[in-house]
Amino acid sequence: VRVTLLSGGVGGARFATGIVDAVGAGALTVVGNVGDDLEVLGLHVSPDLDSLLYTLAGVGDSERGWGRGKETWNALETVEELGGEAWFRLGDRDIGLHLVRTEALRRGSPLSEVTARLAAAFGLETALLPATDDRLRTWLDTPAGALPFQDWFVRRGHRDPVNRVRYEGADSARPAPGVLEGLREADLLLIAPSNPFVSIGPILAVPEIRQALSERNVPCVAVSPLIGGQAVKGPAAEMLARLTGGTSAAQVTSCYLGLIDVLVFDEADADDADGVAALGVRPLVTRTLMSDRDTTRRLAEAALEAATVTQ
Numbered sequence: 595v596r597v598t599l600l601s602g603g604v605g606g607a608r609f610a611t612g613i614v615d616a617v618g619a620g621a622l623t624v625v626g627n628v629g630d631d632l633e634v635l636g637l638h639v640s641p642d643l644d645s646l647l648y649t650l651a652g653v654g655d656s657e658r659g660w661g662r663g664k665e666t667w668n669a670l671e672t673v674e675e676l677g678g679e680a681w682f683r684l685g686d687r688d689i690g691l692h693l694v695r696t697e698a699l700r701r702g703s704p705l706s707e708v709t710a711r712l713a714a715a716f717g718l719e720t721a722l723l724p725a726t727d728d729r730l731r732t733w734l735d736t737p738a739g740a741l742p743f744q745d746w747f748v749r750r751g752h753r754d755p756v757n758r759v760r761y762e763g764a765d766s767a768r769p770a771p772g773v774l775e776g777l778r779e780a781d782l783l784l785i786a787p788s789n790p791f792v793s794i795g796p797i798l799a800v801p802e803i804r805q806a807l808s809e810r811n812v813p814c815v816a817v818s819p820l821i822g823g824q825a826v827k828g829p830a831a832e833m834l835a836r837l838t839g840g841t842s843a844a845q846v847t848s849c850y851l852g853l854i855d856v857l858v859f860d861e862a863d864a865d866d867a868d869g870v871a872a873l874g875v876r877p878l879v880t881r882t883l884m885s886d887r888d889t890t891r892r893l894a895e896a897a898l899e900a901a902t903v904t905q
């Protein structure tokens with residue numbers, strides 16, 4: 595089977611490893627979020643693509659979920675000593691990658707081309723694609739004003755309540771090369787257990803991507819990032835509550851209406867099944883906590899199985 599996965603960073607990257615374990619690395623195409631990309635210290639950082647790249651290549655820091663394992667922080671310490679911007683923590687090894695990417699982008703290479711080059715250098719067999727090569731940035735409207743994604747998320751610790759999420763540049767963004775093919779030629783489509791607003795939202799905000807998904811003729815299965823109405827990590831629950839009025843699996847479903855056939859969600863939320871079904875989406879209740887390689891693979895298999903049954 596050929597599988598195309600829409601994914602954010604940390605949780606999505608872990609889920610991607612489960613898909614790789616289940617179907618093989620070569621069968622998977624991952625479309626990654628670029629809405630939280632940023633320029634910091636003159637470097638172009640693509641946090642979600644990098645979480646996917648490092649995790650799939652087996653060189654990521656499994657505890658943090660982002661950045662590289664066996665990391666050192668000498669460059670950042672120097673930045674700090676010199677009074678530079680050190681709030682966004684870039685490790686030495688990570689910086690090496692950002693140097694190569696930033697240079698290639700400045701020479702005019704599109705992000706998809708640079709990403710493919712980096713992925714090949716890390717020996718990745720999975721196709722890793724940015725949703726778009728165009729500039730797309732997530733902004734959060736909060737009582738403290740409009741904040742760029744990483745200012746809100748990292749610098750301010752996502753403490754500001756979000757009134758609205760905006761995807762700057764999305765309206766005119768075109769899917770990166772390979773994305774539409776990935777969506778049209780896959781046997782099944784998956785949406786990772788990532789934040790619907792700030793991880794998957796920016797991908798779906800690219801008009802041709804949303805259109806391809808709504809016109810799919812293969813099943814699309816989303817995995818909820820919530821367990822017992824709570825996020826395993828990050829602000830998904832608070833955002834869902836404020837922007838949709840609750841944190842049930844039905845509210846997660848409402849983020850993907852018309853785009854998915856099945857929602858996989860946790861046993862702790864089994865009572866939400868009727869609410870999901872009422873929206874015309876098939877509920878699939880299972881254990882969704884990805885605590886180790888085994889549970890991650892089992893969740894991936896449950897999602898793949900759900901798609902097969904739907905077909």
Ligand code: FO1
Nearest residue numbers: 603604630641644660661681682683684748
């Ligand atoms: N997340 C943090 O919470 N603090 C950081 O300092 C931080 C640095 C960082 C550097 C490189 C990278 O690839 C990711 C990094 N992240 C950091 C994670 C990232 O901001 C978020 O997890 C994603 O953008 C959300 O999907």
